[in-house]
Amino acid sequence: MKARRFVDLFSGCGGLSLGLSMAGMRGLFAIERDSMAFETFAANFVPAAAAAGHGFEWPEWLDQRAWGIDELLDQHAAQLRKLRGTVDILAGGPPCQGFSFAGRRVEDDPRNQLFEKYVEAVDAIRPAALILENVPGMRVVHRRANVVEIPFGPAPRKRSFYDKLAESLDGIGYDVEAVLVDASRFGVPQRRSRLIAIGVRKELAQWLEGGIARVFALLEEERELQLAELGLGDEVSASDAISDLETTRSPLRACDDPESARGFMEASRSQARSRYQELMRGVGDAVPDSMRLARHRDDVRERFARILAECRKGVRMNDESRRSYGLKKHRVYPMSDASPAPTITTLPDDVLHYSEPRILTVRESARLQSFPDWFQFKGKYTTGGDRRTKECPRYTQVGNAVPPYLARAIGGALGKALAEIEVTRDVFGQATSPAAIAVSR
Numbered sequence: 001m002k003a004r005r006f007v008d009l010f011s012g013c014g015g016l017s018l019g020l021s022m023a024g025m026r027g028l029f030a031i032e033r034d035s036m037a038f039e040t041f042a043a044n045f046v047p048a049a050a051a052a053g054h055g056f057e058w059p060e061w062l063d064q065r066a067w068g069i070d071e072l073l074d075q076h077a078a079q080l081r082k083l084r085g086t087v088d089i090l091a092g093g094p095p096c097q098g099f100s101f102a103g104r105r106v107e108d109d110p111r112n113q114l115f116e117k118y119v120e121a122v123d124a125i126r127p128a129a130l131i132l133e134n135v136p137g138m139r140v141v142h143r144r145a146n147v148v149e150i151p152f153g154p155a156p157r158k159r160s161f162y163d164k165l166a167e168s169l170d171g172i173g174y175d176v177e178a179v180l181v182d183a184s185r186f187g188v189p190q191r192r193s194r195l196i197a198i199g200v201r202k203e204l205a206q207w208l209e210g211g212i213a214r215v216f217a218l219l220e221e222e223r224e225l226q227l228a229e230l231g232l233g234d235e236v237s238a239s240d241a242i243s244d245l246e247t248t249r250s251p252l253r254a255c256d257d258p259e260s261a262r263g264f265m266e267a268s269r270s271q272a273r274s275r276y277q278e279l280m281r282g283v284g285d286a287v288p289d290s291m292r293l294a295r296h297r298d299d300v301r302e303r304f305a306r307i308l309a310e311c312r313k314g315v316r317m318n319d320e321s322r323r324s325y326g327l328k329k330h331r332v333y334p335m336s337d338a339s340p341a342p343t344i345t346t347l348p349d350d351v352l353h354y355s356e357p358r359i360l361t362v363r364e365s366a367r368l369q370s371f372p373d374w375f376q377f378k379g380k381y382t383t384g385g386d387r388r389t390k391e392c393p394r395y396t397q398v399g400n401a402v403p404p405y406l407a408r409a410i411g412g413a414l415g416k417a418l419a420e421i422e423v424t425r426d427v428f429g430q431a432t433s434p435a436a437i438a439v440s441r
Contacts, residue, residue: 003024003025003026004024004025004026004088004089004411004415004418005025005026005027005028005057005086005087005088005089006020006025006026006027006028006087006088006089006090006091006127007027007028007029007030007031007083007087007089007090007091007092007125007127008020008027008029008030008031008091008092009030009031009069009090009091009092009118009121010031010032010069010092010094010114010118011030011031011032011037011038011041011092012032012034012037012041012392012397012400012401013037013040013041013044013377013397013398013400013401014030014040014041014044014045014375014401015369015371015401015402015403015404015407016091016092016131016133016401016402016404016407017030017041017045017054017056017091017407018044018054018371018375018404018407019402019403019404019405019406019407019408019409019410019411020089020091020407020408020410020411021045021053021054022404022405022407022408022411023407023408023409023410023411023412023415024411024412024415025088025089025411025415026056026057027045027054027055027056027057028056028057028058028059028083028087029056029057029058029059029062030045030056031067031068031069031072031092032066032067033066033067033068033069034066034391034392035066035379036378036379036380036391036392036393036394036397037066037379037392037397037400038065038066038067039378039379040376040377040378040379040394040397042064043376043378044375044376046058046064051374059079061076061079062076062079069114069117069118069121070117072121073117073120073121073124077124080121080124080125081124081125083125084125084126085126087125087126087127087128088127088128088129088418089127089128089129089130089131089411089414090121090122090125090127090129090130090131091130091131091132092118092121092131092132094114094115094117094118094132094134115161115164115165115168116168118132118165119165119168119169119172122169122172122174122199123172126201127201128200128201128204128418129198129199129200129201129204129414129417129418130169130174130176130197130198130199130200131196131197131198131199131410131414132165132178132196132197132199133194133195133196133197133402134162134194134195134197135194135195136180136193136194136195138160138161138162138165138195139160139162139163139178139195162178162195162197165197166178166197169199173201173202173203174199174200174201174202174205175199175200175201175202175205175211175212176197176198176199176212177197177198177211177212177213177215177216178195178196178197178198179195179196179216180193180194180195180196181193181194181195181196181219181406183370183403183405183406184235184236184340185223185234185235186223186226186227186403186405186406186408186409187226187227187230187232187236187276187370187405188236188340188368188369188370188403188405188406189235189236189237189238189240189241189276189340189341189367189368189370190340190341190342190343190344190368190369190403191339191340191341191342191343192343192344192403192406193343194402194406196410198212198215198216198410198414199212200212200215200417200421204418204421204425205421207421207424207425208417208420208421208424209420209424214417214420215413215414215417216413218412218413218414218416218417219409219410219413221413222409222410222412222413222416223409225412226405226408226409226412230275230279230405231275231279232275232276232279235339235340236274236276236340237336237337237338237339237340238335238336238337238338238339238340238341238354238368239274239337239338239354240273240274240275240276240277241274241276241277241280241341241364241367241368242360242364242367242368243273243274243277243337244269244270244271244272244273244277245267245269245270245291245361245363245364245367246267246270246355246356247267247293247356248355248356249270250267250268250269250270251268252265252266252267252268252293253265253266253268254266255291255292255293257289257290257292259378259379259380259381260292260381263295264292264293264295265292265293266291266292266293266361267291267293267361267363268291269281269287269288279372280367280370280371280372280373281372281373282372282373282374284374285373286373286374287373288363288373288374289363289376289377290361290362290363290366290377290381290394291361291362291363292361292362292381293358293361294348294358294359294361296357296358296359301357301358302357303325303326303327303357304352304357304358305357306325307325307332307334307352307357308334308352308353308354308355308357311334312334313334313335313336313337313354314333314334314335314336314338314339314342315333316331316332316333316342317332317333317334329349329350331345331347331350332349332350332352333350333351333352334352334354335351335352335353335354336354337354337355341368344360344365344368344369344398344399345399346395346396346399346400347395347399348360348362348365348382348395351365362377362381362394362395362398365395365398365399366398369398369401369403369404370403370404370405370406371398371401371404372404377394377397377398378394379392379393379394379397380393380394381393381394381395382394382395383396
């Protein structure tokens, strides 16, 4: 099977790109506006620094720096159009904050409108297929609060942002379908439900028996094949993922990360205790970065210890329970060691370690997302206040990422679907209509 070429828009730190590369695809270039997220991406995918098999080709006309998609379209529209016929897949998920149930669902959040730029990029490049990943809330209609609507005649049907996106892509010649997918079924040690949309150019999709639904059937086949190839069971538990990073198993050391203030300690790895941990370590057994531990006050650690001892693990604490422990946060999960972790978000204090009274490190969160230990993270560890909407530190990069193992399976399934299209079209001839083929069968 030939190596497919892809472009990654809204790439973040590179989870989707890593998964597609794992599936044997070659990246051309990626677009990411945030400088910290792009620094992480460049450390792992820009050719001079890339791990074997993951380097992007990167065209000479595009500077290797952080770009906004609007800036790309304004400055390089002609070069994008010249890529037509050379890009198999355009991947990318616009920022999801305005759709997410984990935050305030704001219809007018300007980040919600970035999908329009995504559609412009699709129309410029005209890839054979596209991948878009987002939170499930993208498919739910926003409802305005404190607005009284007095309908005259039939009320217009409200549409979700996904509906608008699919309609826009249909208008430029793409068939699109989407399904909800749980990453934990693909070897990711985390229950993470995401909306995966797959699009194929209509003149190609007509040669795919069953249409876009065929891609999702192949995704299920790819899931089973991936678990077998990796030697993983149906689920990977949190302890399977990070027990070798527990602070009680190995000595702590001073954190010497140049992006960290002085006075922090970091964990070190002990012996691998599961097949998943062996996969994360890889052949070279690279020493992971981003192992810095949070500096909790004594009273905070005591509170966390009581929660771990007294509260049910693996479920979100309810309002009454949070109040009894003096917690003001809306989302607090004491993690269970025996099951996949809850969804890793951009806020590090959403999840408590299953056996130690602390929050997770960046590296532990990355493990739960299926990032291998050789993958480097750059930029600040955290940010706060109004900077949260403007900066993308390490915890945010990890929380926003597509789990690489999920992306690996998506890439494998879509690559096989494109191969099926090419075989069918070559066998029957491009002049023959799929309808006529169906009759002949």
